Amino acid sequence: MPQHAQNTPVCPDCDGFASAAIATGARHRDGSRVTLRITCPACKGTGAARPARVREVARV
Template identity: 65%
Template sequence: MPQHDSNVPVCRGCGGFPVVSITTGARHRDGSRVLLRVVCRACNGTGHPTPAAALSTRR
């Protein structure tokens, strides 16, 4: 498990684990599993929340 710095905010959506792999149950010809890579929508795979200023589109 990764260690988080206490001063760095962690995304509430993923808890700091922004990318996960989910097995489909199927296998490739070489015997390895078919995996789906899923990225957290809240932080876009960074593991840290987006600053509020970056979310604003109006000026």
């Protein structure tokens, strides 16, 4: 099955999965699990990459 082209640049560090919930193994008193929500430090949780800086090169 063909893949569709993506129009938005994706963060290379998290591949677009900007946040994750990680279970610590502990449980609350009501029985639910204790989780930590972690966001990508590179894209600040947006999942999108910043545009690369453009260097101007002087041609002689």
